Amino acid sequence: MENITEIFGENVFNDSVMQARLPKKVYAQLKDTIREGKELDAAMADVIAHEMKEWAIEKGATHYSHWFQPLTGATAEKHDAFLSAPKENGKVLMEFSGKELIKGEPDASSFPSGGLRATFEARGYTAWDCTSPAFVKKDEKGATLYIPTAFCSYKGEALDEKTPLLRSMEAVNKQALRLIRLFGNTTSRRVTPSVGAEQEYFIIDREKYLKRKDLIFTGRTLFGAMPPKGQELDDHYFGVIRERIMNFMRDVNEELWKMGVSAKTQHNEVAPGQHELAPIYAQCNVAADHNQLVMETLKSVAYRHGLQCLLHEKPFDGVNGSGKHNNWSLTTDDGINLLDPGKTPHENIQFLLMLTCILKAVDRHADLLRESAADVGNDHRLGADEAPPAIISVYLGEQLEDVLAQLVSTGEATHSLHGARLKTGVRTLPDFRMDATDRNRTSPFAFTGY
Secondary structure, eight states, X not given: OOOHHHHTXXXXXXXXXXXXXXXXXXXXXXXHHHHHOXXXXXXXXXXXXXXXXXXXXXTTEEEEEEEBOBTTSSOBOOEEESOOOOOTTSOOOOOOOHHHHHEEOOBOTTSOOTTSSOGGGOBEEEEEOTTSOOEEEEETTEEEEEXXXXXXXXXXXXXXXXXXXXXXXHHHHHHHHHHHHHTTOOSOOOEEEEEEEOEEEEEEEHHHHTTOHHHHHHSSOSSOOOOSSOSTTOOSTTOOOOHHHHHHHHHHHHHHHHTTOOEEEEEEOSSTTEEEEEEOOEEHHHHHHHHHHHHHHHHHHHHHTTEEEEOOSOOSTTSOOXXXXXXXXXXXXXXXXXXXXXXXXXTOHHHHHHHXXXXXXXXXXXXXXXXXXXXXXXXXXXXTTBSSOSSOOOOOOHHHHHHHHHHHHHSSOOOTTTTOOXXXXXXXXXXXXXXXXXXXXXXXXXXXXX
16 A cells, blocks of 8 residues: 555645646635635636646546436436547547536436426536535546536526535524624634544445345345344454455555545444444535545445445344444634533533534424434434434533533533532523423423423
Protein backbone atom coordinates (compact mmCIF):
# COMPACT_ATOMS: atom_id res chain seq x y z
CA MET A 1 0.00 0.00 0.00
CA GLU A 2 1.21 3.48 -0.88
CA ASN A 3 1.72 6.24 1.67
CA ILE A 4 -1.69 7.51 2.84
CA THR A 5 -0.70 11.18 2.72
CA GLU A 6 0.43 10.79 -0.89
CA ILE A 7 -2.66 9.04 -2.23
CA PHE A 8 -5.41 10.67 -0.13
CA GLY A 9 -7.73 12.69 -2.34
CA GLU A 10 -5.64 12.11 -5.47
CA ASN A 11 -8.84 11.46 -7.48
CA VAL A 12 -10.79 14.40 -6.04
CA PHE A 13 -11.25 17.84 -7.60
CA ASN A 14 -10.75 19.35 -4.15
CA ASP A 15 -9.84 22.81 -2.92
CA SER A 16 -6.10 22.41 -3.47
CA VAL A 17 -6.67 21.26 -7.07
CA MET A 18 -9.07 24.13 -7.75
CA GLN A 19 -6.69 26.67 -6.27
CA ALA A 20 -3.82 25.37 -8.40
CA ARG A 21 -5.73 25.13 -11.69
CA LEU A 22 -8.31 27.94 -11.63
CA PRO A 23 -7.58 31.65 -12.20
CA LYS A 24 -7.64 33.57 -8.92
CA LYS A 25 -10.82 35.48 -9.79
CA VAL A 26 -12.67 32.31 -10.79
CA TYR A 27 -11.46 30.45 -7.70
CA ALA A 28 -12.59 33.31 -5.44
CA GLN A 29 -16.08 33.40 -7.00
CA LEU A 30 -16.45 29.62 -6.73
CA LYS A 31 -15.48 29.76 -3.05
CA ASP A 32 -18.13 32.46 -2.48
CA THR A 33 -20.67 30.20 -4.17
CA ILE A 34 -19.66 27.26 -1.98
CA ARG A 35 -19.62 29.26 1.26
CA GLU A 36 -22.56 31.62 0.78
CA GLY A 37 -24.59 30.22 -2.12
CA LYS A 38 -23.89 33.18 -4.38
CA GLU A 39 -24.82 32.82 -8.05
CA LEU A 40 -22.04 31.56 -10.31
CA ASP A 41 -21.46 33.54 -13.48
CA ALA A 42 -21.89 31.49 -16.70
CA ALA A 43 -18.49 32.52 -18.03
CA MET A 44 -16.87 31.46 -14.76
CA ALA A 45 -18.71 28.13 -14.94
CA ASP A 46 -17.21 27.52 -18.38
CA VAL A 47 -13.71 28.04 -17.01
CA ILE A 48 -14.35 25.67 -14.09
CA ALA A 49 -15.84 23.03 -16.40
CA HIS A 50 -12.87 23.23 -18.75
CA GLU A 51 -10.33 22.80 -15.96
CA MET A 52 -12.36 20.01 -14.37
CA LYS A 53 -12.49 18.20 -17.73
CA GLU A 54 -8.74 18.61 -18.34
CA TRP A 55 -7.97 17.33 -14.84
CA ALA A 56 -10.32 14.34 -15.29
CA ILE A 57 -8.82 13.46 -18.68
CA GLU A 58 -5.36 13.46 -17.10
CA LYS A 59 -6.76 10.86 -14.69
CA GLY A 60 -7.89 8.71 -17.62
CA ALA A 61 -11.56 9.78 -17.74
CA THR A 62 -13.46 9.66 -21.03
CA HIS A 63 -16.96 10.30 -19.61
CA TYR A 64 -18.64 12.40 -16.94
CA SER A 65 -21.73 11.66 -14.89
CA HIS A 66 -24.18 13.73 -12.86
CA TRP A 67 -24.30 11.45 -9.80
CA PHE A 68 -27.51 11.66 -7.74
CA GLN A 69 -29.57 9.78 -5.15
CA PRO A 70 -33.16 9.12 -6.33
CA LEU A 71 -35.85 7.55 -4.16
CA THR A 72 -34.63 4.03 -4.89
CA GLY A 73 -32.27 3.55 -1.93
CA ALA A 74 -29.28 3.60 -4.29
CA THR A 75 -27.34 6.08 -6.40
CA ALA A 76 -27.99 6.80 -10.08
CA GLU A 77 -25.68 7.84 -12.87
CA LYS A 78 -25.86 8.49 -16.63
CA HIS A 79 -22.52 8.72 -18.41
CA ASP A 80 -21.84 11.21 -21.21
CA ALA A 81 -18.57 11.33 -23.14
CA PHE A 82 -16.40 14.46 -23.38
CA LEU A 83 -17.23 14.45 -27.06
CA SER A 84 -18.25 17.11 -29.57
CA ALA A 85 -20.18 16.59 -32.80
CA PRO A 86 -17.80 15.45 -35.59
CA LYS A 87 -16.29 18.27 -37.64
CA GLU A 88 -16.30 18.36 -41.44
CA ASN A 89 -12.95 16.57 -41.49
CA GLY A 90 -14.39 13.80 -39.33
CA LYS A 91 -12.44 14.80 -36.21
CA VAL A 92 -13.97 15.39 -32.79
CA LEU A 93 -13.00 17.56 -29.81
CA MET A 94 -13.09 16.84 -26.08
CA GLU A 95 -15.63 19.35 -24.74
CA PHE A 96 -17.35 20.07 -21.43
CA SER A 97 -19.24 23.35 -20.92
CA GLY A 98 -20.30 25.23 -17.82
CA LYS A 99 -23.93 24.49 -18.70
CA GLU A 100 -23.20 20.74 -18.77
CA LEU A 101 -21.45 21.05 -15.41
CA ILE A 102 -24.21 22.99 -13.67
CA LYS A 103 -27.34 21.29 -15.02
CA GLY A 104 -28.35 17.95 -16.47
CA GLU A 105 -31.66 16.73 -17.84
CA PRO A 106 -31.94 12.95 -17.46
CA ASP A 107 -35.20 11.16 -18.14
CA ALA A 108 -36.94 10.72 -14.79
CA SER A 109 -40.00 8.80 -15.93
CA SER A 110 -38.95 5.50 -14.39
CA PHE A 111 -37.82 6.85 -11.01
CA PRO A 112 -40.16 6.81 -7.99
CA SER A 113 -41.65 10.27 -7.46
CA GLY A 114 -43.95 9.77 -4.48
CA GLY A 115 -46.94 10.48 -6.71
CA LEU A 116 -45.76 14.04 -7.39
CA ARG A 117 -46.61 13.92 -11.08
CA ALA A 118 -47.77 11.70 -13.92
CA THR A 119 -45.29 9.63 -15.90
CA PHE A 120 -45.65 11.68 -19.08
CA GLU A 121 -44.68 14.80 -17.09
CA ALA A 122 -41.74 13.12 -15.43
CA ARG A 123 -38.89 15.30 -16.63
CA GLY A 124 -36.13 15.52 -14.06
CA TYR A 125 -33.22 17.90 -13.64
CA THR A 126 -29.88 17.46 -11.92
CA ALA A 127 -28.20 20.50 -10.36
CA TRP A 128 -24.51 20.57 -9.41
CA ASP A 129 -23.91 20.43 -5.65
CA CYS A 130 -20.70 22.45 -5.67
CA THR A 131 -20.29 22.00 -1.89
CA SER A 132 -19.48 18.31 -2.46
CA PRO A 133 -16.31 17.92 -4.57
CA ALA A 134 -16.32 16.08 -7.89
CA PHE A 135 -14.18 12.96 -8.11
CA VAL A 136 -12.89 10.39 -10.59
CA LYS A 137 -13.81 6.75 -10.12
CA LYS A 138 -11.54 4.24 -11.84
CA ASP A 139 -12.07 0.65 -12.94
CA GLU A 140 -10.17 -1.87 -15.05
CA LYS A 141 -11.33 -0.32 -18.33
CA GLY A 142 -10.94 3.39 -17.58
CA ALA A 143 -12.30 6.20 -15.45
CA THR A 144 -15.34 8.48 -15.14
CA LEU A 145 -15.73 11.97 -13.66
CA TYR A 146 -18.51 11.94 -11.06
CA ILE A 147 -20.25 15.23 -10.26
CA PRO A 148 -22.46 15.14 -7.12
CA THR A 149 -25.86 16.66 -7.88
CA ALA A 150 -29.36 17.21 -6.54
CA PHE A 151 -32.32 15.83 -8.51
CA CYS A 152 -35.60 17.75 -8.75
CA SER A 153 -38.57 18.45 -11.02
CA TYR A 154 -39.06 21.45 -13.29
CA LYS A 155 -41.08 23.13 -10.52
CA GLY A 156 -38.46 22.40 -7.87
CA GLU A 157 -40.11 19.40 -6.25
CA ALA A 158 -37.57 17.12 -4.60
CA LEU A 159 -37.18 13.80 -6.41
CA ASP A 160 -34.19 12.58 -4.42
CA GLU A 161 -32.64 12.26 -0.98
CA LYS A 162 -30.16 15.13 -1.34
CA THR A 163 -32.51 18.04 -2.15
CA PRO A 164 -34.35 17.80 1.21
CA LEU A 165 -30.99 17.39 2.94
CA LEU A 166 -29.56 20.56 1.39
CA ARG A 167 -32.76 22.48 2.22
CA SER A 168 -32.68 21.29 5.82
CA MET A 169 -29.01 22.26 6.12
CA GLU A 170 -29.92 25.76 4.95
CA ALA A 171 -32.78 25.96 7.47
CA VAL A 172 -30.46 24.85 10.29
CA ASN A 173 -27.88 27.42 9.21
CA LYS A 174 -30.44 30.24 9.19
CA GLN A 175 -31.86 29.51 12.63
CA ALA A 176 -28.53 28.64 14.27
CA LEU A 177 -27.03 31.93 13.09
CA ARG A 178 -30.03 33.74 14.53
CA LEU A 179 -29.42 32.11 17.91
CA ILE A 180 -25.67 32.69 18.11
CA ARG A 181 -26.17 36.35 17.16
CA LEU A 182 -28.14 36.65 20.44
CA PHE A 183 -24.93 35.74 22.26
CA GLY A 184 -22.93 38.45 20.52
CA ASN A 185 -21.31 36.28 17.85
CA THR A 186 -20.94 38.56 14.83
CA THR A 187 -18.01 36.79 13.15
CA SER A 188 -19.40 33.37 12.24
CA ARG A 189 -20.95 33.40 8.77
CA ARG A 190 -22.30 29.87 8.52
CA VAL A 191 -23.35 26.93 10.72
CA THR A 192 -22.98 23.49 9.18
CA PRO A 193 -24.08 20.05 10.44
CA SER A 194 -21.14 17.66 10.64
CA VAL A 195 -21.70 13.89 10.46
CA GLY A 196 -19.59 10.80 10.85
CA ALA A 197 -21.62 7.91 9.45
CA GLU A 198 -20.34 4.55 10.69
CA GLN A 199 -21.01 1.60 8.40
CA GLU A 200 -21.51 -1.95 9.69
CA TYR A 201 -21.60 -4.85 7.25
CA PHE A 202 -21.32 -8.63 6.94
CA ILE A 203 -18.71 -10.41 4.81
CA ILE A 204 -19.27 -14.00 3.67
CA ASP A 205 -17.60 -16.31 1.15
CA ARG A 206 -19.05 -15.73 -2.31
CA GLU A 207 -19.26 -19.44 -3.20
CA LYS A 208 -21.46 -20.04 -0.16
CA TYR A 209 -23.49 -16.92 -0.94
CA LEU A 210 -24.30 -18.20 -4.44
CA LYS A 211 -25.79 -21.37 -2.93
CA ARG A 212 -28.41 -19.35 -1.03
CA LYS A 213 -31.15 -17.99 -3.30
CA ASP A 214 -32.77 -16.19 -0.37
CA LEU A 215 -29.58 -14.17 0.20
CA ILE A 216 -29.28 -13.45 -3.52
CA PHE A 217 -32.87 -12.28 -3.98
CA THR A 218 -33.62 -10.61 -0.63
CA GLY A 219 -30.24 -9.81 0.96
CA ARG A 220 -31.12 -11.90 4.03
CA THR A 221 -31.72 -15.50 5.00
CA LEU A 222 -35.36 -16.63 5.13
CA PHE A 223 -34.72 -20.08 6.62
CA GLY A 224 -31.92 -22.14 8.14
CA ALA A 225 -30.59 -23.53 11.41
CA MET A 226 -29.01 -21.47 14.13
CA PRO A 227 -25.20 -21.66 14.16
CA PRO A 228 -23.60 -23.97 16.75
CA LYS A 229 -21.68 -20.94 18.04
CA GLY A 230 -23.17 -17.47 17.85
CA GLN A 231 -22.18 -14.26 19.59
CA GLU A 232 -22.87 -15.34 23.15
CA LEU A 233 -19.27 -14.85 24.28
CA ASP A 234 -18.80 -11.54 22.41
CA ASP A 235 -15.41 -12.91 21.40
CA HIS A 236 -15.70 -11.72 17.81
CA TYR A 237 -16.16 -8.09 18.90
CA PHE A 238 -12.83 -6.24 18.47
CA GLY A 239 -11.18 -9.62 17.92
CA VAL A 240 -8.17 -10.29 15.72
CA ILE A 241 -9.08 -9.59 12.09
CA ARG A 242 -8.46 -12.59 9.85
CA GLU A 243 -5.85 -12.23 7.10
CA ARG A 244 -8.33 -12.64 4.23
CA ILE A 245 -10.57 -9.93 5.67
CA MET A 246 -7.62 -7.67 6.43
CA ASN A 247 -6.48 -7.86 2.79
CA PHE A 248 -10.01 -6.90 1.75
CA MET A 249 -10.06 -3.98 4.20
CA ARG A 250 -6.70 -2.68 2.95
CA ASP A 251 -7.98 -2.52 -0.62
CA VAL A 252 -11.21 -0.84 0.52
CA ASN A 253 -9.27 1.78 2.43
CA GLU A 254 -6.94 2.51 -0.47
CA GLU A 255 -9.80 3.06 -2.92
CA LEU A 256 -11.71 5.24 -0.47
CA TRP A 257 -8.68 7.35 0.43
CA LYS A 258 -8.03 8.07 -3.24
CA MET A 259 -11.63 9.36 -3.54
CA GLY A 260 -11.19 11.57 -0.47
CA VAL A 261 -13.18 9.43 1.98
CA SER A 262 -11.41 9.59 5.33
CA ALA A 263 -11.89 5.92 6.33
CA LYS A 264 -10.23 5.79 9.75
CA THR A 265 -11.48 2.92 11.92
CA GLN A 266 -11.99 -0.77 11.08
CA HIS A 267 -12.77 -3.66 13.41
CA ASN A 268 -14.75 -6.83 13.99
CA GLU A 269 -18.30 -6.19 15.14
CA VAL A 270 -20.32 -8.30 17.58
CA ALA A 271 -21.82 -10.91 15.25
CA PRO A 272 -19.57 -13.49 13.54
CA GLY A 273 -18.66 -12.28 10.06
CA GLN A 274 -19.70 -8.71 10.93
CA HIS A 275 -17.36 -5.73 10.64
CA GLU A 276 -17.41 -1.93 10.78
CA LEU A 277 -15.81 0.97 8.92
CA ALA A 278 -15.94 4.44 10.44
CA PRO A 279 -14.82 7.66 8.72
CA ILE A 280 -13.80 11.00 10.20
CA TYR A 281 -16.74 13.41 10.30
CA ALA A 282 -17.47 15.63 7.33
CA GLN A 283 -20.04 18.22 6.26
CA CYS A 284 -23.44 16.53 6.24
CA ASN A 285 -24.08 16.33 2.49
CA VAL A 286 -20.46 15.34 1.82
CA ALA A 287 -20.73 12.64 4.49
CA ALA A 288 -23.88 11.33 2.80
CA ASP A 289 -22.08 11.17 -0.55
CA HIS A 290 -19.11 9.47 1.08
CA ASN A 291 -21.32 6.87 2.70
CA GLN A 292 -22.72 5.93 -0.70
CA LEU A 293 -19.15 5.54 -1.94
CA VAL A 294 -18.31 3.40 1.11
CA MET A 295 -21.17 1.00 0.42
CA GLU A 296 -20.40 0.75 -3.29
CA THR A 297 -16.69 0.21 -2.61
CA LEU A 298 -17.33 -2.48 0.02
CA LYS A 299 -19.39 -4.44 -2.50
CA SER A 300 -17.06 -4.06 -5.48
CA VAL A 301 -13.86 -4.86 -3.57
CA ALA A 302 -15.48 -7.86 -1.87
CA TYR A 303 -16.36 -9.27 -5.28
CA ARG A 304 -12.72 -9.04 -6.38
CA HIS A 305 -11.66 -10.97 -3.27
CA GLY A 306 -14.14 -13.80 -3.81
CA LEU A 307 -16.31 -12.43 -1.00
CA GLN A 308 -19.80 -10.99 -0.72
CA CYS A 309 -20.64 -7.87 1.28
CA LEU A 310 -24.13 -7.87 2.84
CA LEU A 311 -25.53 -4.44 3.67
CA HIS A 312 -29.00 -5.59 4.66
CA GLU A 313 -29.85 -4.35 8.15
CA LYS A 314 -30.67 -7.84 9.42
CA PRO A 315 -29.26 -10.55 7.12
CA PHE A 316 -29.22 -13.30 9.74
CA ASP A 317 -31.74 -14.16 12.44
CA GLY A 318 -30.52 -14.57 15.99
CA VAL A 319 -27.46 -12.30 15.75
CA ASN A 320 -26.88 -8.57 15.64
CA GLY A 321 -27.97 -6.57 12.63
CA SER A 322 -25.91 -3.87 10.92
CA GLY A 323 -26.39 -0.24 11.89
CA LYS A 324 -25.33 3.07 10.45
CA HIS A 325 -24.68 5.23 13.49
CA ASN A 326 -24.57 8.96 12.81
CA ASN A 327 -22.33 10.95 15.13
CA TRP A 328 -23.19 14.58 14.45
CA SER A 329 -22.72 18.12 15.62
CA LEU A 330 -23.21 21.75 14.54
CA THR A 331 -20.09 23.72 13.70
CA THR A 332 -19.52 27.31 12.61
CA ASP A 333 -17.28 28.19 9.68
CA ASP A 334 -14.71 29.57 12.15
CA GLY A 335 -14.46 26.35 14.14
CA ILE A 336 -16.93 26.71 17.01
CA ASN A 337 -18.71 23.47 17.97
CA LEU A 338 -22.15 24.59 19.15
CA LEU A 339 -22.76 21.26 20.90
CA ASP A 340 -19.52 21.31 22.88
CA PRO A 341 -20.59 21.53 26.57
CA GLY A 342 -17.14 22.69 27.69
CA LYS A 343 -15.76 22.12 31.15
CA THR A 344 -18.68 23.92 32.85
CA PRO A 345 -21.84 23.04 30.87
CA HIS A 346 -24.03 24.46 33.64
CA GLU A 347 -22.60 27.93 32.84
CA ASN A 348 -22.48 27.51 29.06
CA ILE A 349 -25.76 29.22 28.16
CA GLN A 350 -25.27 28.94 24.41
CA PHE A 351 -24.75 25.19 24.69
CA LEU A 352 -27.75 24.78 26.99
CA LEU A 353 -29.96 26.69 24.56
CA MET A 354 -28.83 24.56 21.61
CA LEU A 355 -29.31 21.39 23.63
CA THR A 356 -32.83 22.28 24.77
CA CYS A 357 -33.80 23.24 21.22
CA ILE A 358 -32.74 19.77 20.08
CA LEU A 359 -34.59 18.08 22.93
CA LYS A 360 -37.74 20.01 22.12
CA ALA A 361 -37.38 19.10 18.46
CA VAL A 362 -37.03 15.39 19.31
CA ASP A 363 -40.15 15.65 21.48
CA ARG A 364 -42.21 17.50 18.90
CA HIS A 365 -41.04 15.55 15.84
CA ALA A 366 -40.42 12.08 17.28
CA ASP A 367 -42.90 10.62 14.80
CA LEU A 368 -40.95 12.06 11.85
CA LEU A 369 -37.66 10.80 13.27
CA ARG A 370 -39.13 7.32 13.65
CA GLU A 371 -40.60 7.37 10.15
CA SER A 372 -37.31 8.52 8.63
CA ALA A 373 -35.57 5.42 10.02
CA ALA A 374 -38.41 3.01 9.23
CA ASP A 375 -38.12 0.77 6.21
CA VAL A 376 -38.54 -2.91 5.46
CA GLY A 377 -34.93 -3.76 6.25
CA ASN A 378 -34.38 -1.50 9.23
CA ASP A 379 -37.46 -2.66 11.12
CA HIS A 380 -36.06 -6.19 11.17
CA ARG A 381 -33.48 -4.88 13.63
CA LEU A 382 -35.96 -3.78 16.28
CA GLY A 383 -35.58 -5.36 19.68
CA ALA A 384 -32.88 -6.10 22.25
CA ASP A 385 -30.11 -3.49 22.14
CA GLU A 386 -30.55 -2.65 18.48
CA ALA A 387 -31.62 0.67 17.04
CA PRO A 388 -33.81 2.30 15.85
CA PRO A 389 -36.11 1.89 18.86
CA ALA A 390 -39.88 1.89 18.57
CA ILE A 391 -39.84 4.86 20.97
CA ILE A 392 -37.42 7.73 20.36
CA SER A 393 -35.55 8.85 23.47
CA VAL A 394 -32.55 10.95 24.40
CA TYR A 395 -29.75 9.88 26.74
CA LEU A 396 -27.83 12.83 28.17
CA GLY A 397 -25.64 11.26 30.80
CA GLU A 398 -25.73 11.86 34.54
CA GLN A 399 -24.21 15.35 34.63
CA LEU A 400 -26.25 16.94 31.83
CA GLU A 401 -29.44 15.30 33.05
CA ASP A 402 -28.79 16.78 36.48
CA VAL A 403 -28.17 20.26 35.04
CA LEU A 404 -31.31 20.22 32.89
CA ALA A 405 -33.45 18.84 35.69
CA GLN A 406 -32.50 21.83 37.84
CA LEU A 407 -33.08 24.29 35.00
CA VAL A 408 -36.56 22.94 34.39
CA SER A 409 -37.52 22.95 38.06
CA THR A 410 -35.78 26.08 39.39
CA GLY A 411 -34.53 28.12 36.43
CA GLU A 412 -30.93 27.84 37.60
CA ALA A 413 -28.32 25.09 37.83
CA THR A 414 -26.78 24.22 41.18
CA HIS A 415 -24.54 21.58 39.66
CA SER A 416 -25.30 19.41 42.69
CA LEU A 417 -22.98 16.64 41.50
CA HIS A 418 -20.16 18.81 42.82
CA GLY A 419 -22.15 20.57 45.52
CA ALA A 420 -21.51 24.16 44.37
CA ARG A 421 -24.33 26.58 43.48
CA LEU A 422 -23.77 28.31 40.15
CA LYS A 423 -26.40 30.56 38.57
CA THR A 424 -26.81 30.59 34.82
CA GLY A 425 -28.06 34.15 34.58
CA VAL A 426 -31.16 32.99 32.69
CA ARG A 427 -34.36 34.42 34.14
CA THR A 428 -36.95 33.23 31.62
CA LEU A 429 -37.18 29.75 30.16
CA PRO A 430 -39.48 28.06 27.64
CA ASP A 431 -42.27 26.03 29.18
CA PHE A 432 -41.19 22.44 28.65
CA ARG A 433 -44.37 21.02 30.12
CA MET A 434 -46.77 19.46 27.62
CA ASP A 435 -49.49 21.81 26.43
CA ALA A 436 -53.00 20.80 25.42
CA THR A 437 -51.89 19.92 21.90
CA ASP A 438 -49.08 17.74 23.19
CA ARG A 439 -51.44 15.86 25.53
CA ASN A 440 -53.51 14.79 22.57
CA ARG A 441 -50.44 13.07 21.15
CA THR A 442 -48.81 9.97 22.50
CA SER A 443 -45.50 11.74 22.94
CA PRO A 444 -42.63 9.30 23.49
CA PHE A 445 -40.46 12.02 25.01
CA ALA A 446 -41.43 14.72 27.47
CA PHE A 447 -39.89 16.60 30.36
CA THR A 448 -42.71 15.82 32.77
CA GLY A 449 -40.58 13.06 34.30
CA TYR A 450 -38.35 15.71 35.87
